[in-house]
Amino acid sequence: MDNYIVDFAVFGNPISHSKSPIVHNIFSKKYNIKKNYISFLVFEKNFYLILDSFFKNFGKGANITAPFKENAFIYSDIITENARVSGSVNTLKKLKNGKILGDNTDGMGLLYDLNRIKFLKEKCNILILGAGGVVRGILQPLLSLGNSIYILNRTKKKAENLKIEFSKYGSIEVFKKENKKNIFFDLLINAIPLGGIEDFSNILNGVLHTKINCYDICYRLGGLTPFLFFCKKKLVNNIHDGIGMLVAQAAYSFSLWHNIFPEIDPIISILKK
Structure with missing residues (x-):
């Protein structure tokens, strides 16, 4: 270097x-x-x-x-x-x-983009796939709006640890199979890598409905991510990738370094083209 x-x-x-x-x-x-x-x-x-x-x-x-x-x-x-x-x-x-x-800046970037595409509401039920670093960054901002969050992760222990750590900020639970039947989810956020949803396909079949908003923190320019492709096949109407979150969290980083908050929407349009 x-x-x-x-x-x-x-x-x-x-x-x-x-x-x-x-x-x-x-x-x-x-x-x-x-x-x-x-x-x-x-x-x-x-x-x-x-x-x-x-x-x-x-x-x-x-x-x-x-x-x-x-x-x-x-x-x-x-x-x-x-x-x-x-x-x-x-x-x-x-x-x-x-x-x-x-x-x-992940949480601020996500909230900015969810508001931009009108996916964010207060006091709704949110299911999050994954329990890694990016999830840690978005939990408190989402909980601050009074939302109820459920975590679904391959390693249940990591999801349980998040519940223990973040429960002081609001309602957070580890997803259970019976939640498929007794909870109407308003928003589903995927925070696992591209192509990593195979283990959850059976669960998602019981969660997805035509009115749910599905957001993938990942993105694939020029096409759908595997998660969003799966959701679309299940006739979900509202799907969106994380390119807006990428630009928004970058803008907050840029502001920290240079004391200038750049315009976000024009950059999203450039990347999509």
Whole structure:
């Protein structure tokens, strides 16, 4: 990394699919900020060493994607309230004193996009697939609206841990099979990787209905994600991917670094084209 003058970057594994460099470089060009932003593939064994090298050289800010958001929380010297509540970090900023500030913009990005597409209501029933770092980032903002959240995850223990940790913010439960029959879900959010819903197909068959809103945090430009394709086959009318969340959470990161909150909607349109 010493051979590169890189101011900002996104770190994750996998990373080749990431559109964050495109988004942030468009932001920088629009506001005449001459900074480089690229992506780095990292591994568990060298995550901290790579970040140390980045920030000791030219690095000023970083985005962290799966599966390292909880590692980034540990790495941070100072954390924001959003990061503290979620226990995960997706945005890092090097402060003037050399300390690293950790923030989480996932929840704000999701709320922005759900409001944009009119998927968000207060006091509704929400089923979330997954229990990873991105879920940790979105739970408190969703609970703050009085929604009832149910977590469905392959590893039940992780879902139970989230229930214990976040129950102080509102109504959160681990999804049970009988919930298929006795709960009408208004919103279904997929927060597991592309192609990872096979284990849940039987459960989803009992949850999906024509009026439910289905949102995939993942995205596939030019087509539907496997999750949204599955929902569409079940005649769900309202489906949406996470490209808007990607741009919105990036905008909040950009604002943390540059004190400028960029326009979001035009970038969403550019990416879709």
